[in-house]
Amino acid sequence: MSVALGLQRPLVVRTVPVDDVGDLIARLPDSAPYAWVRHGDGLVGWGEAAGVTVPHGPGRFAWARAWLNSIFQAADIHDEVRLPGSGPVAFGSFTFDPGSPGSTLVVPRTVLARRDGRAWLTTIGEETLDLVTPVRTPGRIRYSDGSLTSMEWEHAVATAVKEITGGRLDKVVLARDLIATADRRIDPRALLARLASRYPECYTFSVGGLVGATPELLVRHTGRAIESLVLAGTSPTGADPADLFCSEKNQYEHVCAVTSVRDALAPLCETLDVPDRPELLVLPNVQHLASRVTGRLSDGASVLDVVAAMHPTAAVGGTPTETALEVIRELEDMDRGGYAGPVGWIDARGDGEWGIALRCAAITGDRARLFAGCGIMGESDPAGELAEAQAKLRVMRYALEG
Numbered sequence: 001m002s003v004a005l006g007l008q009r010p011l012v013v014r015t016v017p018v019d020d021v022g023d024l025i026a027r028l029p030d031s032a033p034y035a036w037v038r039h040g041d042g043l044v045g046w047g048e049a050a051g052v053t054v055p056h057g058p059g060r061f062a063w064a065r066a067w068l069n070s071i072f073q074a075a076d077i078h079d080e081v082r083l084p085g086s087g088p089v090a091f092g093s094f095t096f097d098p099g100s101p102g103s104t105l106v107v108p109r110t111v112l113a114r115r116d117g118r119a120w121l122t123t124i125g126e127e128t129l130d131l132v133t134p135v136r137t138p139g140r141i142r143y144s145d146g147s148l149t150s151m152e153w154e155h156a157v158a159t160a161v162k163e164i165t166g167g168r169l170d171k172v173v174l175a176r177d178l179i180a181t182a183d184r185r186i187d188p189r190a191l192l193a194r195l196a197s198r199y200p201e202c203y204t205f206s207v208g209g210l211v212g213a214t215p216e217l218l219v220r221h222t223g224r225a226i227e228s229l230v231l232a233g234t235s236p237t238g239a240d241p242a243d244l245f246c247s248e249k250n251q252y253e254h255v256c257a258v259t260s261v262r263d264a265l266a267p268l269c270e271t272l273d274v275p276d277r278p279e280l281l282v283l284p285n286v287q288h289l290a291s292r293v294t295g296r297l298s299d300g301a302s303v304l305d306v307v308a309a310m311h312p313t314a315a316v317g318g319t320p321t322e323t324a325l326e327v328i329r330e331l332e333d334m335d336r337g338g339y340a341g342p343v344g345w346i347d348a349r350g351d352g353e354w355g356i357a358l359r360c361a362a363i364t365g366d367r368a369r370l371f372a373g374c375g376i377m378g379e380s381d382p383a384g385e386l387a388e389a390q391a392k393l394r395v396m397r398y399a400l401e402g
């Protein structure tokens, strides 16, 4: 556990309003940035006032909440803005599988934020001078297979189809990875800038080396109001949306995801509104069936409590959840790390926004590990699912190659 200022010495936090800050991502000074930006609004952060690697295991969300409480409750907070995301915030990324190590929480030393025309700056401890170094693009990119070749992955999909038609489960989301090697060290800021301009509708994020632009909002928590955007059912952009709406496979795949979210949220909510029918979310590469679920929490649960109840939804796990996790472990032959896990931020009031870490890559030095997955149903065609995974990989390929 690293706590730069020490648990015994409380964080001294100051939030002040600032004039318009321009492009948030362009303000990031170094190569280990924190970001959560959509349509230009959001939070970016740098430096580390406190940070921790969350121990893996089934109690990891409870452990993370306890750690955050100890930091936030002891903090000496001077907050002139008092909006979600003002005062101290922690950025976090949790691994998909509770058994995988690598979940992290970081309270940046500096956070710059904008929301609906208001901007603010939060600093912890002494002010420091942060120089914005020039952003370098990664140069030429070479790709190699991840854990499975395309053919092996198609075979895994075919095996999953057999498990489904044989009655072991209804739906499983299978993912694959792709390794990219660049000419030089990959500066996450170069990727963030490209992602934010090409995918403004998505949440462009960076936490602990995991960089991406996800369209899927796991949960936004503002006071007692919560909101989630459930995605499942995909076709290439440009294909007739009617095919997606009329496809029984895609409709059922979507119903599985929405049901998992409704079942997770219902016990926490006094009201919950789940649309009867999905809408269409069109992105530059793919289009999805999308359901916006809204609700009101019945008590003071924090955003992390809600994340803990929801993860993993059937949009990235499957139905039933535990069987899907078993099949994923059996067939993918890889550790997903933070891919398909919750990623986002939380403030000291318990407000925050968390997405499902999709359309992303884990960056280390000159290497990026890209991930993409697809919901597999009894009718799935392995070649079609491979094409869908490739379309989803285009997001990070574009971020790397421009």
Ligand SMILES: C=C(O[C@@H]1C=C(C(=O)O)C=C[C@H]1O)C(=O)O
Binding pocket: 173, 175, 216, 231, 232, 233, 234, 288, 315, 316, 358, 359, 371, 372, 373, 374, 375, 376, 392
């Ligand atoms: C698993 C991914 O995406 C998920 C799977 C989808 C599907 O199979 O239709 C759609 C959106 C996401 O919930 C991914 O992008 O890697």
